[in-house]
Amino acid sequence: MQQLTFLSQRLLQAVFVTLAVTLFVAFAIRFTGDPAVMMTQESSNVTEADLAMIRESLGLNAPFHVQYLQFMGQLLTGELGNSFFRGPIKELIGSALPSTLLLAATSMVLSILISIPLGIVAAVKQGKWVDQLIRILSLTGLSFPNFWLAMMLVLIFSITFNVLPVSGFSGVASLVLPSATVAIVLTAVNVRLVRTAMLDVLSEQYIMVARAKGVKEFWVIYKHALRNSAIALITFFGLQFGNLIGGIVVVERVFNWPGMGSLALDAIAQRDYPLLQASVCILAMLIVIVNLVTDMAYSLIDPRIRVKS
Amino acid sequence: MKLITSTLSCSRQGFVKTVKTGLLATVLAFSGVQAYALSELNVAQGSDPQNLDPIDTFRLSWGSIGSNIFEGLIQRGEDLQLVPGLATAWEFLDDNSRIRFTLREGVSFHNGEPFNAAAVKYTFDRLLGEQGQKGPQRSNYTSIGSVEVIDDYTVEFHMNQVDPVLITKLAGYGAMIVPPKYIEEVGEEAFDRKPVGTGPYQVVSYEPSVELKLARFEGYWNGTAKTELVNIRFISEPATRMAELMSGGVDISLNVPNTSVETLKKNKSVDLVTVGGPTVNMMRFKANSGITADARVREAMNIAIDRDAILNALLGGLGESIATAQGELSFGNDASIKKYPYDPARAKALLKEAGVAPGTDITLDIYNSDETFREISQVVSSYLGMVGLNLKIRANETNIMASDLIPNGKTGELFQFGWGGWTFDFDNTAYLLYHSGERFNPYINDAKLDELLEQQRATYDRDVREQALQQVAGYIREQSLELPLFNLATMYGVSKKVSGFVPAPDDRVRYMNVVVAE
Numbered sequence: 001m002q003q004l005t006f007l008s009q010r011l012l013q014a015v016f017v018t019l020a021v022t023l024f025v026a027f028a029i030r031f032t033g034d035p036a037v038m039m040t041q042e043s044s045n046v047t048e049a050d051l052a053m054i055r056e057s058l059g060l061n062a063p064f065h066v067q068y069l070q071f072m073g074q075l076l077t078g079e080l081g082n083s084f085f086r087g088p089i090k091e092l093i094g095s096a097l098p099s100t101l102l103l104a105a106t107s108m109v110l111s112i113l114i115s116i117p118l119g120i121v122a123a124v125k126q127g128k129w130v131d132q133l134i135r136i137l138s139l140t141g142l143s144f145p146n147f148w149l150a151m152m153l154v155l156i157f158s159i160t161f162n163v164l165p166v167s168g169f170s171g172v173a174s175l176v177l178p179s180a181t182v183a184i185v186l187t188a189v190n191v192r193l194v195r196t197a198m199l200d201v202l203s204e205q206y207i208m209v210a211r212a213k214g215v216k217e218f219w220v221i222y223k224h225a226l227r228n229s230a231i232a233l234i235t236f237f238g239l240q241f242g243n244l245i246g247g248i249v250v251v252e253r254v255f256n257w258p259g260m261g262s263l264a265l266d267a268i269a270q271r272d273y274p275l276l277q278a279s280v281c282i283l284a285m286l287i288v289i290v291n292l293v294t295d296m297a298y299s300l301i302d303p304r305i306r307v308k309s
Numbered sequence: 310m311k312l313i314t315s316t317l318s319c320s321r322q323g324f325v326k327t328v329k330t331g332l333l334a335t336v337l338a339f340s341g342v343q344a345y346a347l348s349e350l351n352v353a354q355g356s357d358p359q360n361l362d363p364i365d366t367f368r369l370s371w372g373s374i375g376s377n378i379f380e381g382l383i384q385r386g387e388d389l390q391l392v393p394g395l396a397t398a399w400e401f402l403d404d405n406s407r408i409r410f411t412l413r414e415g416v417s418f419h420n421g422e423p424f425n426a427a428a429v430k431y432t433f434d435r436l437l438g439e440q441g442q443k444g445p446q447r448s449n450y451t452s453i454g455s456v457e458v459i460d461d462y463t464v465e466f467h468m469n470q471v472d473p474v475l476i477t478k479l480a481g482y483g484a485m486i487v488p489p490k491y492i493e494e495v496g497e498e499a500f501d502r503k504p505v506g507t508g509p510y511q512v513v514s515y516e517p518s519v520e521l522k523l524a525r526f527e528g529y530w531n532g533t534a535k536t537e538l539v540n541i542r543f544i545s546e547p548a549t550r551m552a553e554l555m556s557g558g559v560d561i562s563l564n565v566p567n568t569s570v571e572t573l574k575k576n577k578s579v580d581l582v583t584v585g586g587p588t589v590n591m592m593r594f595k596a597n598s599g600i601t602a603d604a605r606v607r608e609a610m611n612i613a614i615d616r617d618a619i620l621n622a623l624l625g626g627l628g629e630s631i632a633t634a635q636g637e638l639s640f641g642n643d644a645s646i647k648k649y650p651y652d653p654a655r656a657k658a659l660l661k662e663a664g665v666a667p668g669t670d671i672t673l674d675i676y677n678s679d680e681t682f683r684e685i686s687q688v689v690s691s692y693l694g695m696v697g698l699n700l701k702i703r704a705n706e707t708n709i710m711a712s713d714l715i716p717n718g719k720t721g722e723l724f725q726f727g728w729g730g731w732t733f734d735f736d737n738t739a740y741l742l743y744h745s746g747e748r749f750n751p752y753i754n755d756a757k758l759d760e761l762l763e764q765q766r767a768t769y770d771r772d773v774r775e776q777a778l779q780q781v782a783g784y785i786r787e788q789s790l791e792l793p794l795f796n797l798a799t800m801y802g803v804s805k806k807v808s809g810f811v812p813a814p815d816d817r818v819r820y821m822n823v824v825v826a827e
Binding site: 034048053151162255 | 367448543546548552713
């Protein structure tokens, strides 16, 4: 019952967040210029009457609330409507969203696979040279702007050694550089988080008890320490997802990755209101959903929470 | 390299044949028969026109695609000469109120539909009617009143008003001939994505913002394209585009950034191919108020800047400094108008004479997306600093600049202006920039300019027009009404494996004669 109340509360929150985001985006973008002007920039003889005609056909002459309600209506029915320049938004998002999810998931998994062992080693060998080395590596990773890192990877692996494609998406090889870029920056943060979480748990009394019982160190770390730090880690990783999406928008552009980031950036540049609203809204929903799933996952991982509820 | 696994042509026999041939080809491929490899050209360009319908676009990025798919009644080649396209001849009748076009026979669209007078009428009815109103091209063609079909291969344009640039504009995007039956069949939305024209290449597939695939149209009337497949990839990040070019991922890259010029020149597998373009870069003055209302101040700023030094130091010498807002190729260019000299001493004297105190603050508005211009602005700022003007640079987002600051006259004393001048006719630039009441002219209101501009628009007489346009340019120069900078070269990065590539000054690249060596 408690679970259900919790879930419905969070769902309600999610709806509000999404609503606020769409309202803000729809409102803000309309302050910053006119799509009709963008469309006619290179035409000669454009008169005010021509612009008015284009605005009318784009549906921009309607009052803001009418345009917004129309958009929300389309969003609720899942139809999403048409972009100003590029046809049905559903199709555009339908092809961009999987690409972004693929990149996000690969990078996240890669990062978790690297950061958990490294973080554990750093925590166990606290203060030793391994810990110092990992700290330095992590700091180095953190100080790379992902844009620059991406270009360096391209320079090394695509131009100098010519072993990986520069950009685009044409099979698994194309996934390597973009996901490595995102994963490196992400891992740099995650290693520190894993280390901190592990150190917290390792100083608990039950760890001492386990060791005193003569449990092997491997099992102390794996069964007692890691499982108990799992909640903290999942929260961290879940919260990282927002940052991850932010980073992906930039990386997508460098690698010409056909995802949501590219879609949203193009839409901003062209003042394609419907497309921008829809893509930002989908990205926001994605982050909200991941956070929701993170919260739900606690109870799966930690039996104590299940028992209490 | 690609194997044939399905037929690429959208043949007139239609779907059944396509499926049959596709099956046959697939069977052949799987049964181990040596399938023959198709020749392929890979191209990168900075942006995706997003909509392939010629009347829905205004972008240069469409030109480099559409010019391979579509043709107009008139064609303009890479040498900018106007030649017969789908019309073989034209004549002006009844005191220029009608233009009669004789159409080319034996031309068909990619879907097999014949090209004829009905297609021409449909094209212009569509452009000038409801469909055209939704797009940006219509306004270029409103001088055409209606199109009348005389017989299958003759049409007449009934003109609303004199339009001396019309013939040039008939080679422009909006006047590309489209197939009536195909559009009626598939609908407007499908046509945006998979259009059909009469050109040497036809659309195979189009994935917005990612890639467009073109295949040779075997039924093309004017020869056969040398390369079977052309893949055009849209890569918005300039550094990535250059990386693809240098790693061999693409054979030709359009939109080479100025920052990559040196790298490309040094690269052994790539050539930098340049051609004088139509784009002029300049700064314009807030000529009706503040210190820039004084012609002496405007002249002082003009002669305080060493244009050639900037051109050579920042832009690799790839371009020309200009005296007026047009390049050498433009109709109406007057070669006798002198470029501004670099004379800081005289600039200081002029400023003193105009009563401008040293250290006076002025503002320049620029577009934040233009890295090259930002660098140019910084150098200009130090040149102006040397004559005692303190220039502040304000970078603005493109849309805000184009839809608010400029039209509403909210710019600083100076503002950046780049103009494409696609018709290579000064009318297109001059009318927009100097005629009173035009959107992009918030500051100049001059009866003499208005008169000259209207005069040249009302006649087809080239001598009269040229003279009027040259007078406009001379007057602007005399009054120092703007600060012209450069006419930059259009640059292409081309792999050494490529032959037959002709750089197009107007971005309307044609791939028909391009061959990629193995």
